[in-house]
Amino acid sequence: MARPKQQDARREELLRAARAVILRRGLHATRVRDVADQAGVATGTVTYYFRELDDLFDLVFAEAVERFCTLREQDAASRPDAREQLVSLIRTGLPTGPDDELCCLLYEFSPQARRQPTDARLRRELYGRQVDLYIRVLGAGAQAGRFTLRRPAAEIAANLVALEDAYGYHVIAQTFMTRETAEQHLFGYAALATGDSTLTV
Incomplete structure (x- = not known):
């Protein structure tokens, strides 16, 4: 299991990725896969930290x-x-x-x-x-x-x-x-x- 500091860093990384994608594509055109691709991680990693993009x-x-x-x-x-x-x-x-x-x-x-x-x-x-x-x-x-x-x-x-x-x-x-x-x-x-x-x- 990732340590708390590692989890915080990963969450911040995914947050930056989600913001970048939403700003580029718009909220309704953004999918979990887009955020994962932006961050260079698997989709499961994104859903682990953000149940839904609305979060x-x-x-x-x-x-x-x-x-x-x-x-x-x-x-x-x-x-x-x-x-x-x-x-x-x-x-x-x-x-x-x-x-x-x-x-x-x-x-x-x-x-x-x-x-x-x-x-x-x-x-x-x-x-x-x-x-x-x-x-x-x-x-x-x-x-x-x-x-x-x-x-x-x-x-x-x-x-x-x-x-x-x-x-x-x-x-x-x-x-x-x-x-x-x-x-x-x-x-x-x-x-x-x-x-x-x-x-x-």
Whole structure:
């Protein structure tokens, strides 16, 4: 039997292989054999570590929570006031560009939320934590007199997260929206919603 460290290394190797294949071929065109070929192992090795390719979503979700919730919370908390915290949230809520691997994987898995209750629950949690983070910052800014909220904080927060998701898709798909343009639009909406005209890119 492989030792725990060896098992962890093999699991990470297979995870990298699965991500590479999904990014190249798309989730629904990816088979266990493709992952095995990418990693240079037998198909049985893949199924030993991942019962189904859908299991990969749990790991992708964990990375998304770390990046879009935990790290954003920490970064915002290190800022001196609500305005700087809001600027930080907006700047860290979008893909870095069309080759942002984690965001590409998240959009590959998106259609599953409609069919898979577990995936839908995880996505709700990710969405909810991001909305809550915006609500806290908006509320703190309003209480400090920095923001004059034009709509309820919960509504503004939900719109900001929804815009991040929508614009992020176009950044990844390279349709009509670059990251720079998406960021400008988010700052523009935030400026209107908070009454803070200094919110700019």
